Amino acid sequence: MSTTQAHIKIASENSYIIYFGDPDSLHINAEVSASIAATCEQVRRHFGARLIDLVASYASLLVIYDTTQCDHLWAKNTLKTLLNTPQKNHQDSGQLVKIPVFYSTKYGPELTLIAQNSGLSVEQVVSIHSTTEYRVYAIGFAPGFAYLGEVDERLATPRLATPRLKVPTGAVAIADRQTAVYPASSPGGWNLIGLCPAPMFNAHEQPHMPVSVGDRVQFEPIDEQQYLAMGGVLHEL
């Protein structure tokens, strides 16, 4: 943490945004993500009931506070103090979450495309995707949608020119060097490579998601039988 620089900027009348590392750099890194996850906990502890909400993302943390409980001076000073407090290295922090994936060229049609573009076999693409350890960099876009990175450079693929009107629930997909599981059926332009039978968002159970920002994720290949046995559903695309 001590090596990660942090800058506090105004976001609104009741929120500050903390930028970690170089604010204008587009570089994603796991150390920054781990620092952000650790800072989230610190902010929760120091702000208590004064905290309204937090949004952790790739290189920033938005802290929304209650102006009826504290003013902006207190909020900024508290953030400054906790950012200046040395912390241990969080490189290996975050729980490791295993997520099963039924990789399939039928249900993940861009698996073939990615193999062709990279000059690799489908098996090699699956092997690279499932042996990489990803970090949860951000959650957003839709309830339960976690942005995981970084995908091996060889598999990086731009979004589809024409997004699909309907991506099925559980679709595992790649966009550039990010990968994700669609928590619910929605329109989407990411490249589909398989299906995940485990729910990524459950409104009725705690925790609502299997992962949080800063966690590490690894995909475990399963076959069609296992996918169905785990409650997976097959939809024609």
Place this chain on the structure above:
Amino acid sequence: MSFKVLQPGLLSLLQDLGRFGQHNVGLTTGGPLDSEAFLWANRLLRNAANACAIEVNFGGLQLLAQTDSYICITGADLEVTINGVDKPLWTAHKVCTGDQIKLGYSAQGCRSYLSVAGGFNISPSFGSSATVVREKIGGLNGSKLAANDSLPCSKTTQLLRQTLPQASRPLYAQDAIEKNAENIVLRLLPGYQHHLFDSATKARFFHSQYKVTDRSDRMGMRLEGPAVPCPSQKMLSEGICLGAVQVPADGQPIVLLNDRQTIGGYPKIGAVIARDIARLAQLRPGDTVQFEAVDLYQAHTINTLAQLRFDATILQQLED
């Protein structure tokens, strides 16, 4: 005990003050676009500030009372009748089982709030009854109101009716426009990527008029006017707060509202203060706004004074 929806109107949504503390799973806040009118609707019925009420967008809602209670309608200027008899806004009204409540279409402003004594009893999802249709969360099954929906509430037979004195009723955009006066001023706190916009662009932003377009919804108000693009467009997605003014490559500002996505990757010049979001939400396509920069101290003072005014306002008691 409930109210039955006879006609839902264009877009009527159950709302409380919003859903907080759930951004970590990607849920937005929702809640009333005009929080000021919403708070008055509850206070006029002596409800808790966060009681569940209906946000009626553009009017057209018709309800059938299936219990005895009191209701209050605030916000956009529209015609309200109970069993065909005209009723004033910003005023508590008694309703009895069988009464029909009709809201016309708003002539000025576009969001109205209908509260009921004690609030609607809606089981909260993620701690709130606020409906966010895009997320299918809140309200009744995450949907906007539909004909035949039943909105549960408790029975209230005795409540001292009160009204908000005319002088204290919020002035919406249209008032200023009608008097052929200035534009609506949106006070903005420079922040986020403000430093990346060049000074000529910032000057243009604060000295130009922007028109509300019809491509606006509960996620954001899309404005149209002199382009103010940010020279650097590439950035990592980051948390978006209420009122953030995002400027995509075309240079046309979008003011993000209650149903915004929680993260986004467009540069932002700052954020409009919440009080002015409430006024912006009442504007219609074609209305014009102008931005004015304020600092955190001014924003703090504006909020404190407004809260003091709200608390100090004396409601007028009515005879039954």
